[in-house]
Amino acid sequence: MIAKKFTFSKLLIGIILSGFTLTVFVPIANLFAKAFSDPGKVWMLRGYEILPKGFSLIHFEVIFGNPIIGRALLNSVIITVTGTALSVFFTTMTAYVLTRKNLVGKTPIMIFLIAIMIFEPGIVQEYLVMKDLHLLDNLWSMILYKTINVYYLIIMMRFIEDIPDSLTEAARIDGAGHLTTFTRIVLPLSRVPLLTIGMFYAVYRWNEFFKSSIFLSSRDHTVLQVLLRQFVVEKDSTTLVGATNLLENNSIAQLDFSALKAATIVVAMIPILMLYPIILKYYTSGVMEGGVKE
């Protein structure tokens, strides 16, 4: 096999890769350190440090105690969970139909799908459609928006094509209808592809902020990423701490705003980090199956 001996070039490669990995790792770890630091000592934390100064959960207590943030977090979870479940089910069902042999009209359907995949109507028209559907400022707008992503549908079709025809044909011969074949044969056999596109959809939905900021305008329906953008980009600190909170709780007045921001970012990252092992396991195979572009 390949000789793996120690050479100067190997050392150089090690240094370059470590350097890049650290530029990814340190800023993220630094935010975690900041979020968990003692509020009185946050100012001592330098940008390259990855361990908290002291330890405190006060920043997270403030965040979870803030009704606006709690509401946004709940909305994000509702949209991600409901949306992903609907997406996965309907994408798979559509993929099942489109992979049936000799389906009359398959070519025009595929051309139609590719046409709507590459022609982007843009945000103004999407906004006007949501307005006409009376879905503005309603969580359903973000749940239903792009329930079926054409690109993921094509990936799902490639997965289902891998299921041996003999299995579905046997079920059909035994008298099972398409609906039964789909729910009893194809769904149970598609655990890996279901998890894969489930990850695709869940990551997309959790991270989405642009459409949410437009479709969901009121405070009650806002999502975590949109709120986070207000703190981080628009530097709006009153919402984060909350005016009533400031009056009622003296210790909060002394909190470091940048540490509160860090804690909110950490909260927005937690679901991704929790799913990360599964993502690493299944997402990769999806990328391979789908070819080169996401």
Next chain:
Amino acid sequence: MNAKLKKMWSDRVLYLMLLPAALFFCLFHVWPIIGMKLAFYDYRILGDDVFVGFKHFRNLFSTPVFSTVLANTLIISLMKLILIFPLPILFALMLNELVNGPFRKFVQIVSYLPHFLSWVVIAGIWFEFLSPSTGAVNEVLRLFGFPAHDFLTDKQAIRWVLVASEAWRSIGWDSIIYLAAILAINPSLYEAAYVDGANRWHIVTRIVLPHLYTPMVTIFILNVGFIMNAGLDQVLNFANDSVISKIDIIDTYVYRVGLINSQYSFATAANLFKSVIGVILVLSTHFISKKLTSKGAW
């Protein structure tokens, strides 16, 4: 024809199963696409829209701001395309030189992560990273005797911040395609090369790189197809008043004019222009890529 109808009738359950998808696509794709005809009309809140032909396009092309945002879009896209494109390839090649152990695992796990973070989160991380007072970058600058610098409000620097943060987000993840291509190389090729007296450098340049040709060409060409998308989510989070003139792109312009100023028709014209160019680019790059590497965008 009769046989076809008969087959369709016997498959009627299948078509029923397509109904939900058809409904979704009509509501959220076809309807807004048809709605783009607004670019040729004046929007009216009450009553019918008024047909005005190419008026909005004439206004669009005579607005100096539009040429600025078009130029910004192309400049930012091209900077990203050319500067970032080689990096995942180099990353995969270097990763392949590492022994499969804990260090390599760590590099992979850490470097893939940013791909899954939203641009809001990444902006939050980068604002701290680049902070003039406590950020790691400026700590390092000070260590080497340079003064601290606020890159995020510097007009000369902001496009480089976009390129750097995009690289930071995508190098690791985008290297997966290349790494897979490297792992698919038949090991007997290496053995034969060693027998012939090749060294590691020969192996990389004569065996590994040629195997990366197909994914390289495909990815490069397809990225050209997406050149009209300079990164809306990224720009929205990195923009501020001091630098917006350098990174205002078509998408942010459409958003501002259309949804903040409510000039629906004019913004739709700008978007239609972008979408049509986008379709032409994606289609032509798809067919070029299909021809050269037999792999397309779908």
